Amino acid sequence: MNNSKKLPNIGLLGCGQMGCGIARAFCNFGFSAIIYDYDTFQLKKGKMLIDQKIAENKIVETIDLSFTNNLEDLETSDLIIECVSEKLETKKQILAKVSRTTKRNCIIATNTSSFLINELALSVAIPERFIGMHFMNPAHMIPLVELIKGDKTSAKVIDFCEKTLALIHKTFVHVKDSPGFILNRTLIPMINEAAFLVHGGIGTVEDIDKAIKLGSNNPTGPLQLADAIGIDTIYSILDSLAMRLKDAKYNPCPLLLEYIEKGWLGRKSSKGFYTYD
Ligand SMILES: NC(=O)c1ccc[n+]([C@@H]2O[C@H](COP(=O)([O-])OP(=O)(O)OC[C@H]3O[C@@H](n4cnc5c(N)ncnc54)[C@H](O)[C@@H]3O)[C@@H](O)[C@H]2O)c1
Secondary structure, eight states: OBTTTTBOOEEEEOOSHHHHHHHHHHHTTTOOEEEEOSOHHHHHHHHHHHHHHHHHHOOSSOOOEEEESOGGGGTTOSEEEEOOOSOHHHHHHHHHHHHHHSOTTOEEEEOOSSSOHHHHHTTSSOGGGEEEEEEOSSTTTOOEEEEEEOTTOOHHHHHHHHHHHHHTTOEEEEOOSOTTTTHHHHHHHHHHHHHHHHHTTSSOHHHHHHHHHHHTTOSSOHHHHHHHHOHHHHHHHHHHHHHHHTOGGGOOOHHHHHHHHHTOOBGGGTBSSSBOO
16 A cells, blocks of 8 residues: 555556556545556656647646566566457466466456456456456547456455545446447447448448437447557457357458558557548
8 A cells, every 4th residue: 555645556567558558547636556568668658648638738847656577576566457359369368477476465447349247357366356347439538337246256356346436536337247338339349330431431430420429419429439440459349249249240340450450540550530640
């Protein structure tokens, strides 16, 4: 625990969009956080983007956030949230590794979009202290978090997570452990369908987003949302839903793979359905 404020120390695995966003969500409320990534470029990029945002928005004077490529630096974390790429083997490996290096009473959560908590729980040393905490992007702005208990998650851990989320002004829903939970089971097929509309030449990217935004009173169009989430992440989620739910309706639109092969991953690579500065 952080002695001055008695707030849990937060560790993040993965310095991508979600690791950085969740770190900001906690740090904005006085928590101390550390982000681990194996890629030093990602660590530098994450630090630069967060420094820029703090300077632009003047949310708080300083935040207590550090970056590391040494997993052992997370050994004092009370809550570790795994946010590495949506690849099953990568998640299993990092969860097993962090279980070995962290203190025994640390709670480990995963921010997976589509894998089962019970499946990932097999990789951690203490499944009773493992839970799904699915934040949305951008995590420091969107109030909702899906909480997913595994078969072995203890009641104390659920209670801890609920109370900790309240401290950063998040609200939550409890979801049964199931691929894609609530949000991605509904949003991702809509994004996939919108990609099929682009692929089939049914409408332009702009018109498809405009139709959904104005026609269904939605703040964001599905293709804008795809760019914000990341085309590679969308593809992995669809792939996982198709396999786990055994339903071809989740098969990814071929256009998504074409974009990934071109390196068009959305906002994070400055090009996806739209182009960014
Ligand atoms: N993007 C979204 O809108 C969103 C929303 C909710 C949940 N998620 C989930 O959050 C997770 C992260 O998504 P993201 O958008 O931040 O992805 P991202 O591509 O922006 O970042 C992933 C990060 O993981 C790091 N990484 C990969 N393998 C690693 C390893 N073995 N060790 C350490 N670091 C490793 C990469 O270097 C990268 O920095 C995924 O599971 C995704 O499904 C994403």
